[in-house]
Amino acid sequence: MEKNFVVGVDVGGQTSKLGIVDSNGILVASDVIRSDTYGTDAAAFIKALAEAIKALIKKADKEGQIRGIGVGAPNGNHLDGTIAFAPNLAWAANGVVEFKKLLTAALNLPVDITNDANAAAVGEMEYGNAKGMKNFIMITLGTGVGSGIVIDGKIVYGHDGFAGELGHTRAVRENGRLCGCGLSGCLEAYCSAKAVERTAREWLELSDEDSLLRKIEKIDAKDVFVAAEAGDKLAKRVFDFTGTMLGRSLADFIAFSAPEAIVLFGGLTNSRKYLEGPIVKAMNDNVLPIWKNKVKLLFSKFSGSEAAIIGASALAWHIQD
């Protein structure tokens, strides 16, 4: 029987999403399981995940038609197949989990694993707006800022499997905001969804400027978007600032790998209408003349909770075992 389907798994702190995807990137069946009810017992989680995958394949009548399993997970390491020291996963927070080995054994199917941002990049290259591109950089703008770098058609893993941590390059060098990673001035501290909230809060505290956001007790990035839509000037400036900070850093990334495009992905791209202009301007203001107005800024084809499953699934088309 031809194996024309793959399974994608998006491992998250609270839940893990799984789905069966066809060669066009269409999700044909999906399910969700809890990730946070296994304490520190990684084997128990992997067993539950394997059972859920088997059940989904059976329910969708795709037995014998699955090419392999692609997994996107925090700190997922393609080179050694592990998830190691991932703070948001209780069963992988304090050690190294042989995730690929255990899941392969449980399912008797080939498994590949990488981090969420790399999975998103592979998905975009396989089914999305980077289809056919050999050189691009995916930036994921969610709770944090992640990245997946594609050079010559392949994800860059580096010497240790951890390449592509562009969210933890310096956006501000002097007196920068403290980042969750312990460093200061990281891009993630200025351009994630959480950073948008932080910028809004800081600016509200620093001035008496009138703003719709003053009425909101716990501001999130969506509130800032809604306020901007209602004409709120401070909210619009928050996006101007966020886009400018991102564009400046993108210019440095271009000098590294001379990509054909930068692709943005993740929840914050819902505010594209306010971010795109400032990003493009700052990016082009900070690159060498050879790249001015030459590198495309694209937005992912995928959004919402399906995106991560579809991205992870794309890994499975390329497993060489």
Place this chain on the structure above:
Amino acid sequence: MEKNFVVGVDVGGQTSKLGIVDSNGILVASDVIRSDTYGTDAAAFIKALAEAIKALIKKADKEGQIRGIGVGAPNGNHLDGTIAFAPNLAWAANGVVEFKKLLTAALNLPVDITNDANAAAVGEMEYGNAKGMKNFIMITLGTGVGSGIVIDGKIVYGHDGFAGELGHTRAVRENGRLCGCGLSGCLEAYCSAKAVERTAREWLELSDEDSLLRKIEKIDAKDVFVAAEAGDKLAKRVFDFTGTMLGRSLADFIAFSAPEAIVLFGGLTNSRKYLEGPIVKAMNDNVLPIWKNKVKLLFSKFSGSEAAIIGASALAWHIQD
């Protein structure tokens, strides 16, 4: 007859150096020709270069034993074989020269071309301190700051052939020094040999501090080294500053490609004893915990005028035509 030798050419603004190199990276014969006596006539320069290469091969009795020619040149583009808009080469300053095509035709031997920093990286991987490494970044510290990035054993050329311009990433984001490229705050404006001179001059002007450098009319980087060797405090602080600025930027480069090592090359590495400590400290202070004290800082095996010939020659072992 076995082809166990390659030719390396280092094209510079005033002179071009050429040499025959064996498989161990040993220079067995060399010559120098002028680059600046042909006006805007690129064909005339290439003809003269081809004649010099033929004469050198004959003189060294290596006819029929040459695998190919590797050329390192400012703005040399591996992907399309051209030298384009290179300000320091009169015959390539205002247009695109089909260098590879013309030299191949003149010699009837395979030719590859890239920029100086990429050539240095290939040389280091082939014969030098990065031998056997699949992932490293070469930083050249000369008049400017260049870079050659190796990922999975291959030079990164990017979408357009111009990848690896790390000298023009932002070392300082606000009110940075104007760089020769037109941007502000570039790494090159802080960590090249010229930048060392600039730092020394600026600091002498800004204070009345006693320094041996005050006696020198036109300070160059070597003067700063000599002063430091004589115990001059200001000169030592210039190297501290230069090394710290470089180390901070290296940390960002590590987040991109997770290299096994960073290799430094070029004239400024003669001041290694003053630069190494500050570079290593700043680099490790600015990386994520996963990379702290894990990425090696190495210095090139090669120095002096032979280094660029040997680096360029290494390209010729890998020409696939």
